[in-house]
Amino acid sequence: EQSQLADWNSTARAYPSGLIHELISQRAAMQPEAIALGFGAQTMSYGELESRANRLAHYLIGLGVGPETPVGIAIERSFELVVGLLAVVKAGGAYVPLDPDYPADRLAYMIEDSGIGLLLSHGAVWPKFQSLCSTRHPEGHQCVAYDLDELDLNSQPDIAPSTRLHPESPAYIIYTSGSTGRPKGAANSHAALANRLHWMQEAYPIGPGDSVLQKTPFSFDVSVWEFFWPLLTGARLAIAEPGAHRDPAALTQLMLNHRVSTLHFVPSMLAEYVNQPELPAFPALKRIVCSGEALSAELQQRVFQRLPGVELDNLYGPTEAAIDVTHWTCRADGGPSVPIGQPIANSQIHILDADLNPLPAGVAGELYIGGLGLARGYHRRPGLTAERFIPDPFGSGRRLYRTGDRAKWRSDGVIEYLGRLDHQIKLRGLRIELGEIEAALLAQTGITEA
Template sequence: MVLTSFVHESYQYEDLIDSLSITRDTSRNPLFDVMFSYFKEEEVSENSLAGLISAYEGLDARVVSKFDISMVVVEGKEQLHISFNYNKRLFKEITMSLFMGYLKTIVSSVLSNPDQLISEITILDKEEKEALLSLSTGVISDVIPTNVTVLDLFKDQVKQRGNEIALELGEERLSYKELGIASDCLAAYLQAEGVEKGMMVGLYMERSIEMIIGILGILKSGGSYMPMNPEQPVLRTIHMLSDSGSKHILINCSIASNFYKDYKITDLRDSRIFEDYKSVTPAIIKTEIAYTIYTSGSTGYPKGVLIGHDSLFNYIQGQKTYFEITSKDAILQFSPIYFDASVEQLWLSLTSGARLVLVAKETLLDSKLFVTYLAEKSITHLHSTPSFLSMLSLPENLSLRNIVSAGERCSSSLASKYISSYRFYNKYGPTETTISALEHEVTVTDIERGVIPIGRPIANTQVYILDAYGTVLPKGSVGELYIGGAGVSRGYLNNEGLTREYFVENPFIKGEMMYRTGDLGRWLPEGTIEFIGRKDSQVKIRGHRIELGEIINQVESHAEVGQSVVVVNGIGSDQYLVCYYTSTTGIESSELESYLQEILP
């Protein structure tokens, strides 16, 4: 290709610029930013060669950079002379030194094995690779005790703090002792109704005290719970129940019985369920499934993510330490139970002896009422989405200590809004790795730089940034995020093909698996990770995974350009009904994302 290009060597550079109609800018080259020059020694005089080398090494003359980076190679009889010249406003000296080191590593690799594929060449030397792998690993905490689960930690709190408040919703309150008894009653009832060890039970419930009792009762019975959104389309609910094999559903709201006539439905508003107290102590093995949350993605259908008791225990223990949670805290149960953030909020509280404060949907929809509620309930720990946090105006006299942003990209403007008054955290993690895998307490330096990191790996977790061939990338290079460690789920329920595709062997720890996220990130100089975006067209809006490509395909297949069209965005994206008008030039992903930001709850 290079040789054939010499046919055009007489074509004038200025004519090329004019033909391309490139806007002129005196501050930069109009056509390219990186220059590579290769000379043979006989093409350069001995004096000019010496001058060139000494100038580029900065030994005598001051060099002015004409490009962002230029690389000059002079081929001598015995060796190559290689020099970099760079724009100091864009690159630091240490960065260019790293580039030189990478180049040397590449050359050494090629010389030692000329027949290898380019994809097999690594630019990292052994020491830097080991340093990055060490950075990729979170704190190694104690091994999870045999068969100890979050339920055991909750039972300890019942013994220690039986008369203290465990749950609140408005004026309703339940002590640890009352919560323990109610959940035991429900567990005994479920066992009598045929719920056996390892059986999945559906939760079709609105925010309530009964909702928390339902979760505890299911786990105490030996089963696992599967939360569902009562407001989602019936088709999605039926799919989840059928796919999971659930035969029992706990409810506290109306349900279309004609659709669910084949299921055993238990309404927790019936007080008779809690009249016959029986203690239940099923032997729960830590490797058994605690819960299954259905999440959407690129398949167009919801996938059931299986999370074990061991993964949940490890996560909660690490988070209690990280956030310094004690029995004096009051944690807001902000997230719906069909989002995994709710799992963190629930168990962070009930395993610490803290108060778990539920909030009514009506309060969530009114920012002033919400702030008043925070004050009335003396909330100390708030975990929410950036879009919700951006709407709040918090007074300075709150009991609030921690604000945690998760589920979407966190902006510098949002962090700067809270950092002076609260400890402000940014978190990242897909459902497939037990809630979160990375976290970071935001600093003034982060805000000044304009980049809010998603942080470092949490306890007993590994987070790698790899290229398309599974090679470790250096700091600053964008690659795909892979997550390993104690939080990696058991895969997707009844979907071995998709499990094999996304849950792959960890090449750095023998015998362990890691999850391929489809998200892009890069290491920042100080050793935290910056979230870049998706490899595909998936976006996350207020915690919902939305496939823009699915919507666009449906729009383009059902309407001409400029027509109005109604789209049901598949079961995979929570089946929201989307009304959209295509533009005269067709539908754009960025335009659609902005529209969804406005209409999604």
């Protein structure tokens, strides 16, 4: 049984060296005139994206950004958002997405908790973040907001900065719901991100001629592969207008206009989309990637009926690992459920009992994750990190992340997801700890129990 479990986790791969932003620079040098970004009727070439991101990166370095520096990003979907994200990682920093749709109190907490000293904003949301940063925070924390529209970057070099960056340095810090009533930031490394994107290119190859839709809010980690994967491969990144991810009709027009070949849906939104009375033919569409919620067999069958010839892939992974750690290519096998599949390259999955003993196929237990994809931990939360990221009991010398998810191995080495072991729920793909809701209720005048 132990030998069989080990075989199911035999997914080692050696991928090309180099950090993601370095590989994007190489791609821009190979095809500077090719279109990198599309937004409405506007386009931006790889060369222009590289030049703009380099200038902003040098500016950020001049402000003190470097390895281990968290930098807030508060920008609606636009060219400026992509330039900002790429510039932060080129400067060596870790971007912290601050969704303009979040309530002001939550954003103020994230600004303070993350320790960001500077924040990039733009356009209509700039005044909101200027106000948030100008508010005096407890313990004297100071954050300066910069409006990308007002920065004069013409004097900055347009060549890539030569930042010395360790692969284990964080590339991004994404906040997720916390059971104590406060969100927590999961810091993911450059090495983990590179492994995840190289695996994705190996599993689902794209290149020049392909178009990937970026519609996921950037506070959700699916957005990370949407932003960076196409730019690694020479494909085009089609950026949805703000709010378009909620509008099936707008998505349809985007997919047709930009000849989208790959896009992501959380299952609840996919159900809304494929249940529309009219769906046009999408001659360019090759693949729909699902994650964030359990994908039902009924919805899988509905997709096969409404979008024949389009591949449907079911991925699984928490924010505490670089985006996804298992994958499954859906098939009409008549099964009662859709599995989450098998580990991606250089990741290990363990299904353990309460005493951390491996469970055989068919027996349900808690799903633990090991391997290159693990986050470094929770940003500035060593106690919580130690609680959730435990030493690997199997002697690898590394760590395992305990997910709180219930799962089991099938006899063929495929993993079935069976729900949560705690009080966490999913709403439109977003993790919500009910403890956070309770804490918000208890903060209201007149409420003593929740």
